[in-house]
Amino acid sequence: MTIGLGSLRRTILLVDSDPLGRGTLRSALEEAGFSVDEAATGQEGERTALRIAPDAILADLMLETVDAGSRLGERLRAQGSTIPFYIVSTASDALTGAVGFHELGISGVFLKPVDITVVIQSLRSRLDIR
Numbered sequence: 395m396t397i398g399l400g401s402l403r404r405t406i407l408l409v410d411s412d413p414l415g416r417g418t419l420r421s422a423l424e425e426a427g428f429s430v431d432e433a434a435t436g437q438e439g440e441r442t443a444l445r446i447a448p449d450a451i452l453a454d455l456m457l458e459t460v461d462a463g464s465r466l467g468e469r470l471r472a473q474g475s476t477i478p479f480y481i482v483s484t485a486s487d488a489l490t491g492a493v494g495f496h497e498l499g500i501s502g503v504f505l506k507p508v509d510i511t512v513v514i515q516s517l518r519s520r521l522d523i524r
Contacts, residue, residue, distance in 0.1 A: 403429040404521050405446060409439035409453035409466060410482065415506075419452065419482075422510040428517070436466040443470055448477060449521050452504070452513070455483035471499040478520050480504060480513075 406428050410416045413434070420430045431446055433439035436453075443451060453466055467479040478501040501520065504513055518524070 403427065404449040404517070404523060405429040405431060406517065407431050407433065407439065407443055407446065407448040407451045409433045409436065409442075409451065411435065411454065411456075415454070415482075419508070419510070419513070423514070423517075426514045436469075439466050440469055443475065443477065444473070450478040450480065450501075450517055452480045452482050455481045467500050475499075480516075482506060482508060 404427075406423055408416045408419050408423075408430060409432075410419075411434050416432050416434075420432065423430050431442055431448065433442045439451070439453060442448075451467075451470075467481075470477065470479065479499060480501050481503045483503060484506050502516060504516075
């Protein structure tokens with residue numbers, strides 16, 4: 395199944411050190427019609443984002459360090475990226491880092507365990523997919 399206009403598939407980059415978490419999200423996003431790429435570290439995520447120019451990025455806040463996910467967003471913005479960037483985090487992580495997310499260019503926060511229906515609806519809305 396494809397989404398959007400014609401056969402255009404929107405690409406989502408998942409950045410998470412947990413392969414099980416990435417796999418779960420990948421399966422659900424692909425089933426919803428998205429193309430998905432993955433990265434396990436912030437550095438790998440940055441390289442992959444610059445190489446493939448995804449339509450949106452979902453990154454775990456807790457990658458190599460406590461706030462590596464938000465730092466990835468900062469680095470991409472500093473390089474001129476306008477890719478919608480979402481943090482995936484536990485409730486406690488999101489609450490301690492929520493202040494200033496908008497200033498970092500972060501489009502939103504999805505709390506773990508993520509409600510994949512909410513993630514898909516949010517991505518479709520942000521990427522103007524009907």
